[in-house]
Amino acid sequence: MKNILKLLMVFLLPLLLVNACRDDADRDWTSPEPSFKLYDTTLGANVLYPTMENNPFILNWDNAVSGSGGYSIMISSTSDFKSKVELAKSGTNTLKTTIGALNTAMLQAGLSPYSSQTAYLRIERGTEVSNTISFAVTVYPTAGPVITNPTAGSSLVLDGSNPTVTATTFKWADYTYGVNVSYKVEMAVTGTTAFMLVGNTQNDKELAVSNFDLNEVASKLSLPVNVASNVDLRVTATSESTGGTITKSSAVVTFKLTAYQPDFKALYLVGGGTAVGWDASKAQLLYQNQNISEIYTYLENNGEFRFLGQQDWNPINYSLNADGIKDDYKYFATWSTNLEVSGAENIKFTGNSGMYKITIDQNTKSIVVTPSPIPTLPSNIYLVGSIQGWDATNAISMTQVGDGIFEYDIAISDGAEFKFIGQQSWGDLDWGNIHGGGNSGYVGPKGDNDNIKYNGGGAMYKITANIKMGTYKVTPL
Structure with missing residues (x-):
């Protein structure tokens, strides 16, 4: 019998050792058994606001059973602490910090502003850990956006031959907010604080800007044309909640921008369907503001007109870019429904006779004719x-x-x-x-x-x- 027992032990011992090794391998070492106690605490409020920044936050725990050195107070957005950040260190079994420091640590741990989430907290000392406490909390943002495009020192040359094409898309990283956030993108000459608005977005963390729009900003900043100038870009995030409005700006990114001289054309209206008639020497110059040429003027039903580049028939004429029009006259890519081709040169107006506003966008080469708020001519002035x-x-x-x-x-x-x-x-x-x-x-x-x-x-x-x-x-x- 003794021999049989000995044989059984010989066979069972390796199996027990294998199982013991397997148990060690299967153990989740990111969530070890607690060896000392962290006492539960309260934030005083589940929703945090910047006005609470200096309010105290206190933790107490039992001394660790063994080991030496200080304690690390750890925060995580998940109960397994696979991704954790250190709130603070302490040489005793007590920590007194602030709500502001706690809020920052929770953001670093991955909690999103303005959204109720669970934060997990424990104490670590060497290989020993406390139990985990958790609480539902809504944190507030403390940092501004981070610009990812353009990069510092990069260069952007604007293309005047393609004004409506996207010149670049400004991009930035930021929190995932639990409320709407408005972003403001601004630019200034490097070394100044006179920032000019480039554009706005809501929630979107990028802004596409055309060559023309960015060149307009460059013009307002008085940048020289055809010269690489240093400019500063910043993005400001504004969010609102019950606690008020929080505004945070990114760090400035400096890059080089080369602007261009817009090539806007003088446009003169002429035609039998207009107040000018067919006298080219009296053709009416439209009011021009950058790319927009416009005028409030009289147009006659089924009357014809076109535009000249001077108060003369030659050398420049502008008409619709449509089949049947002389190739040298083709210009307008789009037009309103009350306009149509007439012959090989002219535009016909098909609306009722009266006062209209003609609006031409030279960037898109579009012409739109809309009724004036005062459609008829006055009998007295x-x-x-x-x-x-x-x-x-x-x-x-x-x-x-x-x-x-x-x-x-x-x-x-x-x-x-x-x-x-x-x-x-x-x-x-x-x-x-x-x-x-x-x-x-x-x-x-x-x-x-x-x-x-x-x-x-x-x-x-x-x-x-x-x-x-x-x-x-x-x-x-």
């Missing part, structure tokens, strides 16, 4: 402004000298402002300097105008309002 005390009820009646054309001679002082109205009261019939205050020579109707401003020095002038052609003049007498 009155002059009102500082030159007569801004009294609309006693506005000065101007003399009609043509279809939609009115004149008046008057002394104009420095700093004078005035506009034209179609009745002796403030009403819907109202014309002034197109878009905003100034002295552009172009009129805009109510809703798209402001005062005409003129320094006359007290001399006499003839004021001419040509509502039909969308212009005005102030001529010394």
